Amino acid sequence: MLRAGVRPDDRTFPFALTAAAAAAGDDARKETHGYIIRNYLYSDVFVANSLVDMYAKSGCWNKGSDIFYRMDNWNVVSWNAMIANFAQNGAELEAIRLVKEMQNCGEFPNSVTYTNVLPACARIASLVKGKEIHARSIRVCSNCDVFVSNALIDMYVKCGRFDLAQNVFNVSERDQVSYNTLIVGYSENPLCSEALDLFLDMRSVGIEYDVVSIVGALSACGNLSALKQGKEIHCLSMRKLFDTHLFVANSLIDLYTKCGRIALGKKIFDRISNKDVASWNAMILGYGMQGELEAAINLFDLMKDEGLEYDHVSYIAVLSACSHAGLVERGKRYFDQMLAQNIRPTQMHYACMVDLLGRAGLMTEAAELVRSMPFEADSNVWGALLGACRIHGNIELAQLAAEHLFKLKPGHCGYYILLSNMYAEVGRWNEADKVRALMKSRKVKKNPGCSWVQIGNKLRAFLVGEGSQGSELELCYDELVKGERMSSAYLSWPQT
């Protein structure tokens, strides 16, 4: 247009800026912005809004912010773009605050406002703020907007309130995203079966599954060790050529390694031409999970040779492998390497390190690491320490760890039992009884041992002490064998 000598006007730029926002690299953004500055088109609210949006999407929230605060007048779109700018770039509280501020400035939030701010509540898991937004959206009927109800479902899921997420889902208009949001939300234990039910439901009400639904369903199967259903979903994904999608392929590695089919997972890993960090992480975690620790650590080292940067998950994978293999010095080296790479350790990293040191009997060092953490240790960290105390018979430290665990996870039976058994082993019966009494007073039930098999689309569980399960077990076995024969018949690669 410029080459043809046609002068763009303020109507041109919203289109150009939208395109620049989606373009790779910063060149198009800088050039377009520069032209606008040189030609005094800055004061047009449409143009300025598009600029804020462009910078929000490119991750420069201060650039978007500069433009916003220099604008002469704002409309509701300006506020919404600015809320998105904060919400998508790590300034969640600012985004939430801006909804109040826009009202102070006399602007009314609309459905887009709520759609933009709800993911901010979700990311910081602020149920209070999320509920407040929910209530406001009801007052102006925004909750009837499918974008808003989907964002609400996601917010409740991310705050751990599956009951409220399900409520919103039940009373709202539902589309593909509604199903996907709930499937992905449920695909973590212990709601994986619900996730798979929803995956079947969506198809029966005529809503097509897409890559996101497949990823959620595969992840649910992995967590359930539901190999047969996982294979079926693998087949469904092949039918739509989704299986070459990177996220799907990575989920397939996760599925097969979690189900113990390491070779199958490796086959998928090898076939991915554009492997990303998550592909490598999934494979390293898979080897580690199945006890192939040398393979896990070798793959970790190989990843670097391939020119890929480690992320925090890579380190969780390799540290847990070192811990299980008893490679203390090597684990410490990797931990230091992670710090040098400016990756801030999370609870899980500390839990791995405490486990590493503790298993090796370096109890003082493990306790010192917990003490030196820059934030309060969570139940994974204290649990790792308690586990190590159990192995090495360190009752004093076990008491300390258990004290924290009883506060952090008061309903978790395992910790009470572990400590009580430790007392009993050394004949400190009074203290063992005290722990049991504490457990009883808190109405903590001991979970019975449980084992299960999958038959068709159902899981059948067997509990310790259930009695007369002999015939039922045989029945399950027959069905299981039949099911295996069927699933191997339609797979295109050899079974491992």
Add this chain to the structure above:
DNA sequence: TGTGGTTTCC
């Protein structure tokens, strides 16, 4: 002839 929106891998 113009601006803003929800869900995904480890």
